[in-house]
Amino acid sequence: MTSSSATTQATTWHRCYGLVLRSELPLPELPHATPAEPDLTVRTTPLTGRPADAVHLPRGLWRSGDRWGVTIDGVAAFEARGGRELLVDPAPGADPAQLRLYLLGTMLGAAMMQRGHLVLHGNAVRIGDACAVVVGHSGAGKSTLAAEFAARGLPVLSDDVVPIDASGHALPGRPRIHLWSDALARLGVDPGRLERVHHHHDKFVLPLDDAVEPVPVRWIYVLERHPGQELTLLPVRGAGTYPLLHEHTYRREFVAGAEAGREHLRQCAALTRTARLSRVLRPATTMTAAATADAILDDIDDDTTPERPTQECA
Numbered sequence: 447m448t449s450s451s452a453t454t455q456a457t458t459w460h461r462c463y464g465l466v467l468r469s470e471l472p473l474p475e476l477p478h479a480t481p482a483e484p485d486l487t488v489r490t491t492p493l494t495g496r497p498a499d500a501v502h503l504p505r506g507l508w509r510s511g512d513r514w515g516v517t518i519d520g521v522a523a524f525e526a527r528g529g530r531e532l533l534v535d536p537a538p539g540a541d542p543a544q545l546r547l548y549l550l551g552t553m554l555g556a557a558m559m560q561r562g563h564l565v566l567h568g569n570a571v572r573i574g575d576a577c578a579v580v581v582g583h584s585g586a587g588k589s590t591l592a593a594e595f596a597a598r599g600l601p602v603l604s605d606d607v608v609p610i611d612a613s614g615h616a617l618p619g620r621p622r623i624h625l626w627s628d629a630l631a632r633l634g635v636d637p638g639r640l641e642r643v644h645h646h647h648d649k650f651v652l653p654l655d656d657a658v659e660p661v662p663v664r665w666i667y668v669l670e671r672h673p674g675q676e677l678t679l680l681p682v683r684g685a686g687t688y689p690l691l692h693e694h695t696y697r698r699e700f701v702a703g704a705e706a707g708r709e710h711l712r713q714c715a716a717l718t719r720t721a722r723l724s725r726v727l728r729p730a731t732t733m734t735a736a737a738t739a740d741a742i743l744d745d746i747d748d749d750t751t752p753e754r755p756t757q758e759c760a
Contacts, residue, residue, distance in 0.1 A: 493535040529560035564713040570603040570616040581694035582669030594735035615660035
């Protein structure tokens with residue numbers, strides 16, 4: 447690929463996930479920061495593809511030592527290097543908005559993993575002096591639920607990518623949520639007043655108040671659909687916690703090899719010592735964000751109640 451000057455501009459400074467970013471690409475999604483010694487540098491440069499010794503991973507991802515990357519046809523080649531650099535080689539005529547989706551999603555998530563964080567695929571919502579992380583597969587309703595919490599005055603720390611540090615704190619990320627037009631309609635928000643994520647999709651950007659402080663994770667909720675009629679919360683403890691956290695790790699394909707697997711297991715075990723995990727079984731045909739938010743907030747209010755069913759997996 448050949449770097450496209452159309453996507454570059456003067457160096458800008460931003461903050462995200464507790465880091466100072468210096469970028470050669472415009473990143474309007476991120477709050478600005480005062481110029482300082484950067485924790486992470488985003489720069490454009492020609493990339494020659496994956497190294498000869500790279501481990502090929504699903505979804506076109508690869509990793510070779512402290513170099514992790516992916517090439518998206520028509521968009522860019524990307525590399526994360528040691529949690530210190532994000533390299534981008536844009537394709538000619540690439541849509542800058544689509545390029546930033548991968549840069550601030552997959553690649554920024556990879557950099558946070560390289561920096562030693564457990565990164566979950568979900569949303570973090572501040573509740574009192576702690577936060578709840580809601581995880582689930584794509585289409586499970588995570589972002590719609592986050593918007594419901596935000597409408598109730600509960601700060602959303604991060605959407606889609608949730609890095610959790612060694613002390614069990616969720617780090618605040620981009621102050622925005624990406625929502626499809628039908629989800630906005632259910633929330634009573636006019637999509638005509640919002641910008642599109644990019645012109646290829648009927649998805650829009652819902653801006654949020656900017657959160658800046660890390661918050662300890664106390665609750666983790668896994669959104670799942672089921673054929674029944676009742677919305678049920680089922681706490682999970684013991685050996686059942688790791689498979690769920692692994693399943694909902696952001697770009698878990700990067701957790702490749704014995705050493706990476708052991709470190710990921712250690713991170714998940716540390717988190718479950720301070721956070722309680724529950725499955726949220728939602729009726730497939732009648733579930734609503736409001737009802738799910740009510741159930742989760744009631745569960746948090748009742749957190750000290752001992753007489754609840756618990757799922758133990760061998």
